[in-house]
Amino acid sequence: MLGFFPNPYPNELLYSICARFQERVxxxxxxxxxxxxxxxxxxxxxxxxxxxxxxxxxxxxxxxSYTVDNFIDNHTLLPFYSPFLPLERLQLVRQDMCADNGSKIHTRLGIVAGFIEMPSHLSFCPLCMEDDRKQFGECYWHRLHQLPGVEVCSTHGVFLEKSAVLTHNRRRISEFVSLEQATQVISPRPIDPLNSGHKVLLKIARDIDWLLNNCRFVPGLEALYEKYLSLVKTNPELVTYTGRIRVQEFLRLFKNYYSSQVLDCLQCPLDEQIRDNWLAQLVRFPKRIHHPLRHLLLIHFLGYTVQEFFELKEAPKPFGNAPCRCLNPVCKYFKKPQIKKCQITYNQENRKPTGTFFCSCGFVYSRIGPDKSPEDYFRFSKIKVYGSVWEECLKAFWEDSSLTLKAISQRLGVRIKTVLRQADRLKLIFPRPNTKARATELCSSLKPRVFSFIQAPDILESCRNQWLEVIAANAEAGRTELRSKAPAIYGQLYKHDKNWLLEHLPPPLTNNGTLYVDWNNRDIETLEAVKVAVQGLKQDVNRPIWISKTAIANFLDHPASAWVRRHLNRLPMTAKVLDELAETREEFAVRRVQWAANTFHQENITPHEWQLVRRASLRKETKKLPLVKKAIADALEVLNSLN
Structure with missing residues (x-):
């Protein structure tokens, strides 16, 4: 047990506390x-x-009074990652930090696979050093200053300075170095308040400061995704008719908001050629963990600070929260919150949302939103499907001679014309008692529907003659074009004389108008492209890479690359050449050794000199001959794999 341990300073890195302990004992x-x-x-x-x-x-x-949780929350960098992790993953990381198993911590956080490197040296703020010495008598390492993306001090607005202390000292892995030991006299470099890039860096630093000291939210990846999605959809330019995100437009606006210099500085570049880039992944259903720095960039683009974002309540939905009301007057759940399924689409002209509601009674209606008052919950713009319950009630009311058409329409919640049209669709008996004259008077266009074609054969013959005239006038037209020429006649014949209509229609198109794709020609084009790609990979003067099928596909230009990846089963000649030209691991190992030998020859290195350089490189006593050192590494790797 220790007899002494220094008291931690505010926001001090645990590494710094241990360094001050080492310095004093x-x-x-x-x-x-x-x-x-x-x-x-x-x-x-x-x-x-x-x-x-x-x-x-x-x-x-x-x-x-120290605890493991106190050290983790106040003196390590884990609070920076916590809000952007699944709760189960966060608990595993805290357990690893508590126990002896520290090898999986960075992997669980996605740091290894995130392509955002940790700082190579510990950093400090010259003005924070002066303030610390005035207040505590010594300076220390602030944990905020050691995170990727933090280039400026959030308190003083000056750029951070790199010290000579390595964050990963492979030669002295057990050494703690205090800031007092690494003190450098450096003049502060203030940021330019008029520089947009500097303002972004300052905003990032302040948000990370808030995450480290104030944020205890762990919403989960799905909750983050839902909030991102709802905020992005507030911009009509970024949403399709079906509610999907226009990724390319989203990427264009994002790159207009951030300069490429800022994104490169923060290690978050965006390549428009990569379809599945990190920005697109953030607004899709989460399948992987992303670095918090990328989340911060998206949050700022959406117009929020990280504190405002996490404290933001759930964005209001255009039609409220489920369940919604059923508006079928003859349903037992009429005006009650019963509907759990609501499909939302967006109008392409005015970008207004349209909700389609599906009740268990079969009634389906839609409403143009968003809802602005509680009264909007009880209105619909269109009935799409009436459902079995509504139709059975119509049949029962239709046979009840005591009910008038007006009474039926009131009970079913529709107009009289709608009652007549739906009765005709259901093949109900016409005329109803005491309603024949009333029906034709209310809707003259329903007159041919009131009397069946059996009762009025002259109407049937007239429709046939008119259809034959349409066909004669448009001899080259297809079925769809003919139907558009006379939709009413087509509808009557389809409903009442379908067999005759099918006999007097032109033959349907076999491929539905789809253009024929000549895969044989594509196979030949792709075959030549694969040969050129393999030749280019072999002639590359840089360090050799394994010429696998994947490497060849990556080297091809679009669209040949897409054909190889997605439709290789339709390209038999290309598949055969790929099998022939792709290297095995043994062939690649031999080629890599040959490359190393050629490198020795070009550098004029003898076997004896190679042994000297190899020993020197193993003792890390030389920084010369980098090309030779790479060749040595390749040769050793090949020998080890063969053994």
Whole structure:
């Protein structure tokens, strides 16, 4: 158990606390410090996400008030990642930091696969150093200054300076170095308040500061996705008719908002040629973890600070929250919240949302939104399907001679004309008692529907003659064009004389107008492109890469690359050539050794000199001959794989 441990300063990195401890106890070697702090000599001085914290807490002086959670939340970088992780993953990371298993921490957070590198050196703010010395008598490493994306001090608005202390010191893995030991006299470099890039960096730093010290939200990836989606859809330019995100337009506006210099500085470049880039993945259903820095860029683009975003209530839905009301007057759930399924589409002209509601009674209606008052919940713009319950009631009311058409329409919640049209669709008996004259008077266009074709054969013959005249006048037209010429006649014949109509229609198009694709020609084109790609890969003067099928497909230009990836089964000659030209691992190993040998020859290196350089490179005593060192590494790797 330790007899002394320094009190942490505000927002101080745990690495910095251990460094101040090492500086004051003045141990003869680094292993002694590690052994006393973590009760093992196998611990490593990790600056961002240390493990074995349970050992550290157990070794602290008696009567201390420190806990593992206190160290993690206030003196490590985990709070920066926490809000953008699944809760289960976050719990695993905290368990790893508490226990001895620290090898999986960075992998679980997505840092390894996120293509955003951690800083190579610890950083500091010159003005923060002065303030710390005035207040505490010494300066220390602030955890905010050690995160990727933090280029300026959020408090003083000056650029951070890199120290000479490595974040990953492979030669002295157990060494803690305090800021006092690494002190440098550097003049502050203030940011330009008129520079848009500098303003973005300052905003990023302030939001990360809030995440480290104030944010305890862990909403989960799906909740983040839903909130992103609802905020993006507030911009009509970014939404299709079906409610999908226009990714290319979204990418264009995003790149107009951030300059390429800022995105490169933050290690978040966007390539328009990559369809599945990180920005597109953030607004799709989450399948992977992304670096918090990318989330911050998206949040700022949407017009919020990170605090405003996490404290933002759920965006209002255009038709309220489910369940919605059924508006079928003859349904037992009439005007009750019963409908759980609502499909939302968007009008292409005015960008207004249209909700389609499906009730279990079969009644389907739509309404143009958004809803602005509670009264809007009880209106519809169009009935799309009446459903079995509504139709059975219409049949029962139709046979009841005591009910007038007006009474039926009131009970069913529709107009009289609608009652007549639906009765005709259901093949109900015409005329109803005491309603024949009334029906034709209300809707003269329904007159041919009131009397069946059996009762009026002259109408049937007239429709046939008119259809034959349409065909004669448009001899080259297809079925769809003929139907558009005389829709009413086509509808009457289709409903009442379908067999005759089908006999007097031109033959349907076999391919529905789809253009024929000549896959044989594409196979020949792709075959030549594959040969050129393989030749280009072999002639590359840089370090050789494995000429696999995937590498060849990546080297091809569009659309040949897409054909190889998606339709290789339709390109038999190309598939055969790919099998012949793609290298096995053994062939690639031999070619790589030959490349290494040629490199030795070009550099005029003898076997004896190669041995000297190899030994020197293993002792890390030379920085010369980088090309030779790469060749040595390749040769050693091949020999190890063969063994």
């Amino acid at each position: 003045d141990y003869p070697n680094q292993i002694s410090v590690i052994r006393d702090l973590f009760q093992t000599k196998n611990a490593i001085a990790i600056f961002d996400l240390p493990s074995k914290l349970n050992r550290l807490v157990a070794a602290l002086p008696a009567g201390h």
